[in-house]
Amino acid sequence: MLDFNPHLKKHLDNKSIELVGLIEKRKSIRKPQKKQGSLGARISAIEIQVDESINPIGSEIDSVGQKIDKWMEVKDYEIGFNRENYKEFKKLLTSIHRAKEINQLATQDFIEEVAFRWMIDVYQTQQAPQNLSTLITQSIEESILEQVYCFPIINLDINAIINIGKVQIKYFTEKDFNDLEESFPEDAKERVSFFRKRYQGNVVAAIAMRAHPKRAQQFALESCLLAVDVLKICSNTLFHPKTEISFDIDIRAKHPQSECLMHPKKIMNNLSFSSSREFTPLVIDQRYRLSMEPQLSTLSEFIGKPNDNELTNLILNAIRGFGDALTNNDLPKRVIELFSVFESLLLPAENAPIQDSLVKYGTKLITNDIEERTYLNTLIKEMYKIRSMMVHHGKRKDIDLGKLGKLQLALMRLILKLIEKNKTHKSKASIIKEIDDAINAAY
Numbered sequence: 001m002l003d004f005n006p007h008l009k010k011h012l013d014n015k016s017i018e019l020v021g022l023i024e025k026r027k028s029i030r031k032p033q034k035k036q037g038s039l040g041a042r043i044s045a046i047e048i049q050v051d052e053s054i055n056p057i058g059s060e061i062d063s064v065g066q067k068i069d070k071w072m073e074v075k076d077y078e079i080g081f082n083r084e085n086y087k088e089f090k091k092l093l094t095s096i097h098r099a100k101e102i103n104q105l106a107t108q109d110f111i112e113e114v115a116f117r118w119m120i121d122v123y124q125t126q127q128a129p130q131n132l133s134t135l136i137t138q139s140i141e142e143s144i145l146e147q148v149y150c151f152p153i154i155n156l157d158i159n160a161i162i163n164i165g166k167v168q169i170k171y172f173t174e175k176d177f178n179d180l181e182e183s184f185p186e187d188a189k190e191r192v193s194f195f196r197k198r199y200q201g202n203v204v205a206a207i208a209m210r211a212h213p214k215r216a217q218q219f220a221l222e223s224c225l226l227a228v229d230v231l232k233i234c235s236n237t238l239f240h241p242k243t244e245i246s247f248d249i250d251i252r253a254k255h256p257q258s259e260c261l262m263h264p265k266k267i268m269n270n271l272s273f274s275s276s277r278e279f280t281p282l283v284i285d286q287r288y289r290l291s292m293e294p295q296l297s298t299l300s301e302f303i304g305k306p307n308d309n310e311l312t313n314l315i316l317n318a319i320r321g322f323g324d325a326l327t328n329n330d331l332p333k334r335v336i337e338l339f340s341v342f343e344s345l346l347l348p349a350e351n352a353p354i355q356d357s358l359v360k361y362g363t364k365l366i367t368n369d370i371e372e373r374t375y376l377n378t379l380i381k382e383m384y385k386i387r388s389m390m391v392h393h394g395k396r397k398d399i400d401l402g403k404l405g406k407l408q409l410a411l412m413r414l415i416l417k418l419i420e421k422n423k424t425h426k427s428k429a430s431i432i433k434e435i436d437d438a439i440n441a442a443y
Contacts, residue, residue, distance in 0.1 A: 002101060002102075002105070002137045002140055002141055003101055004099075004101065004102075004133055004136075004137055005099055005101065008095070008096065008099055009131075009133040011095070012092070012096060012132055012133045012136075013131045013132060013133050015092050016092070016115065016118070016119065016131075016132040017122075017128070019081075019085075019088060019089055019092065019119060020119050020122050020123050022081060022085040022088065022089075023079060023080060023081065023085075023119060023120065023123045024079070024080065024081070024082055024085075025077055025078070025079050026071075026077065026078050027076065027077060027078075028073060028076050028077055028078050055072050055073055055074055056072070056073050057070065057071070057072050057073075057080075057113070057116065057117075058070075058071055058073070059071070067086070068083050068086060069081055069082055069083050069086045070086050070089070070112075070116060072116070072117075072120050074124075079120055079123065079124070080116070080120070089115075089116075089119075092115075093108055093111055093112050093115065094108070096111055096115075096136070097111055102136075102140070104211065104215075105140050105144060105211045105212055105215060106140050106143070106211065106212040106214075106215050107212065107214045107215045107218070109214070110139075110140075110143070110212055110214065110215070111136060114135060114136055114139045115132060115136065118132050118135050119132075140212060143212045143213070144210060144211060144212060145210070145211075145212075145213055145216070146208060146209070146210040147208070147209065147213065147216065148206055148207065148208045148209075149206065149207055149208075149209055149216065149217055149220035149221070149224075150204040150205070150206040151204060151205050151206075151220075151221060151224045151249045151250070151251070152199070152202055152203070152204050152249070152250045153169070153203045153204060153205055153228065153247055153248065153249055153250070154246075154247065154248065154250050154253050154281075155246040155247040155248070155253070155280075155281045155282060156169075156203045156247035156281055156282050156284070157171075157203060157281045157282070157283045157284070158170075158171060158203055158283075158284045158285075159283075159284070159285050159286065160286070160289070162231070162284065162289070163300060164227040164230050164231065164296070164299070164300045164303065164304075165223070165226075165227055165230075165300050165301075165302075165303035165304035165305075166207055166208075166223065166304050167205050167206065167207045167223055167224050167226075167227035168205070168206045168207070169203065169204075169205055169206075169227065169228075169231065170203070170204060170206055171201055171202060171203045171204065172199050172200050172201065172202060172204070173200070173201075174200060176200075177192060177195065177196040177200055180192055180195070181196075205224035205227055205228055205249060206224075207220050207223050207224060207227075221249075221251070223303075224249060225249055225252060225320075226303055226316065226319065226320060227303065228247075228248060228249055228323070229319050229320050229322070229323030229324070230296065230299045230300065230303065230319060230323070231247075231296075232245050232247075232322075232323040232326050232327065233295075233299075233319065233322045233323050233326060233412060233415075234292040234295050234296045234299065235282070235292070235326070236288075236291070237326050237408075238326070238405075238408050238409060238412060239405050239408075239409065240401075240405060241331065241334075241399075241401050241404040241405050241408065242401055244329055245282075245326055245327045246280075246281075246282070247281065247282050248327070254327060295412060295416060298416055298419060299319070299415075299416075299419070302315070302419045302422075303316070303319070306422075307422055307426070309422075309426040309427065310426060310427045310428070311418065311421070311422050311425055311426055311427050311428060311431075312422060314344065314345060314418075314428055315345075315415060315418050315419060315422065317344065318341050318344060318345055318415055318418075319415065321337065321340060321341040321344070322338070322341050322411060322412075322415070324337065325337035325338050325340075325341065326408070331399040331404065332386060332390045332396050332397065332399065333390070334404075335383060335386050335387050335390070335399070335404070335407075336387050336390055336391060338407060338408065338411060339358075339383075339384060339387045341411060342358050342362060342411060342414070343357075343358070345362075345414060345415070345418060345428070346358050346361045346362050346365075346414075346428075348361075348428075348429070348432045354384075355380070355381060355384050358380050358384070359376075359377050359380055359381065360435075361431075361432060361435055362376070362380065362410070362414060363376045363377055363380070364435055364438075365414055365417045365418070365421075365431075365435070366410055366413045366414050366417060367413070376410060379403060379406055379407060379410070380407075380410075382403065383403060383404070383407050385397075386399065418431070
């Protein structure tokens with residue numbers, strides 16, 4: 001049962017009646033237009049059923065793609081909110097969706113649809129069969145599904161399932177589609193054949209989620225992208241900076257598949273198709289999998305059940321930033337991105353001297369060995385010069401791959417150390433204070 005905050009519930013029910021009083025009715029100004037050009041010629045690969053018994057809802061869109069009003073078509077009329085009143089409606093929706101119990105289960109668009117149709121119904125009938133809070137609660141509970149969401153990963157092959165937190169990196173087997181085929185009616189076998197040809201053997205990031213499908217898909221994508229970032233920072237690129245990372249979830253991939261259609265010049269009496277991938281897929285076999293330990297296990301456990309605090313969020317963002325940096329094949333720019341992650345984890349304040357802070361706190365967190373700290377001190381300063389030359393002067397300097405590899409490894413060790421600290425600390429500030437106190441106590 002959805003636990004609706006009683007104060008928010010009361011505000012919602014009172015404000016919703018107020019908003020009904022702001023609804024207007026006007027002559028319809030929308031005219032259906034026939035699609036032109038490529039849109040008119042296009043054939044949809046998926047057949048979409050339209051429920052004509054439901055009155056359509058439309059909005060005018062501003063220059064940045066935001067809705068600025070909202071209207072429901074009813075015969076020759078439109079009923080809804082003009083620009084000014086839509087702002088009030090939007091404020092209420094934002095306050096509702098900000099509540100954690102709502103935010104975790106449904107999208108704001110879903111809440112808006114339910115609330116708007118309820119208000120139009122109350123406006124037309126001049127009565128409310130139930131409070132809006134009750135309807136929203138029921139609508140969310142009825143819409144909740146538990147499903148597994150799978151996102152294709154391009155340029156990656158595996159020989160066994162890899163578990164990262166609650167995400168599984170897996171591939172669809174022949175048996176998966178044999179089982180699917182058995183569950184489909186005979187007249188729908190072609191659909192299974194389509195999915196088999198497209199996805200059998202393809203690697204996906206998969207996770208089970210329970211919420212309204214659109215909200216669940218959003219959370220699932222966030223989790224799967226983070227899991228792939230973990231895979232990136234545990235790959236051989238961590239040690240060998242020149243090894244390019246070309247795998248990723250398709251929505252974020254920087255090296256997609258290239259396709260080309262060809263036909264004779266004067267008349268299209270023949271058509272051929274070619275596709276190519278510029279990069280050879282990474283193959284993670286048992287040996288490669290072992291080389292990713294123990295950092296993969298530590299990171300997997302952390303993202304699978306993180307603490308809900310400021311330090312946790314800082315580490316999660318660092319993993320994302322680190323993963324993105326390693327996919328940048330422009331090495332001077334990668335150095336800039338790596339130092340951005342270092343700064344986010346080690347800078348005590350915005351006005352603190354950056355290089356001094358990285359050396360002072362970073363070396364002490366990464367290692368207890370005095371000689372190694374001295375080396376890291378020198379390494380950070382040397383690599384930071386490359387970052388400064390690029391940022392402040394636009395000058396590129398040749399990158400020593402060995403030193404870049406050591407810098408990347410230092411960042412990994414820092415993240416792992418902060419994960420360990422996360423068991424006893426909730427913020428970066430408390431870790432910084434602990435180091436400062438230890439330094440002061442040494443004199």
